[in-house]
Amino acid sequence: MKRTSLAGDGCPVARALDVFGDWWSLLIIRDASLGRRRFGEFQESLGLAKNILASRLRTLVERGILKMVPASDGSVYQEYVLTPKGRGIFPILVALRQWTEEFDEHPDEIATIMVDRDNGKPVKKLALYSQDGRVLDAAATMLKPRPAKRKRVTA
Amino acid sequence: MKRTSLAGDGCPVARALDVFGDWWSLLIIRDASLGRRRFGEFQESLGLAKNILASRLRTLVERGILKMVPASDGSVYQEYVLTPKGRGIFPILVALRQWTEEFDEHPDEIATIMVDRDNGKPVKKLALYSQDGRVLDAAATMLKPRPAKRKRVTA
DNA sequence: ACATCCGGTTTAATATTGCAACTACACAAG
């Protein structure tokens, strides 16, 4: 009864979840984007079992979200840092955060807010825009079959 | 060794994941936002076990993401539709989708693109803005402790 | 030389998942 893989699915949402849609991966990525890099840092911050952490780090590296780099402090160990592909997950973290800020039942339990580093002001809410600058909600969008990429039909 | 709950966590990302951070919930929400409403529709679309679907629908209803409404077609059955809290998840789905579009190794396997219903043009990429309109990446942001909401200190 | 830290792996108990079979109800046909 293997956990069904979504990797072959045509839906881009499912494909993303296949990569980091489990309980811990996104939290590891969140920690990494906050500057944590060491096995021990992740483990202490997240409080998950070490075998699971090891396993998650391994697959995140395999999938190009994290990469291992030699010790920044001269020690023998490795550190885990986000690749560009991993940093690309940032908007997803922001969207999750903002959803909680807007809808959580106990907003008083939210510990932090995200601010602009330059002036300390809260960031704006994410919004989806059309090419001509209107804000779109779900009902204003549609899914279209992806146009097939034609392979050098020229000539 | 119960699956650790993130509900009490101060991190808003963790709190969101606690609500719909498991393998299937977000896909159910995606389907719901595409207009699917019936148990059987979800089950056929997702191909998951019926007991799991029943369990996920139950908790999504409990948590105010979905609500059950009486049959829209006059039948005896119930349907599951998104609440406003559930519709608020839309930006997260968009962010996931766009991440795959940008970083997936096999973009040719992505079946659909999201377009503006009004003119059929692709939507813009989500971006995080500062109050004064600059685009912010992760490095340009910071987390600040949430300012305590003071309770009527006046007088 | 000895203890400790770091980054894991191994083990065993427990929880969750998946499949398939079964139930319950409404409705329709014969």
Add this chain to the structure above:
DNA sequence: CTTGTGTAGTTGCAATATTAAACCGGATGT
């Protein structure tokens, strides 16, 4: 009235994943 069909689940069991805790091996500190 009896049988059949569709929908929406529940139940039981086997397979797999998660967890906590013990263990391990190489560096480092004293």
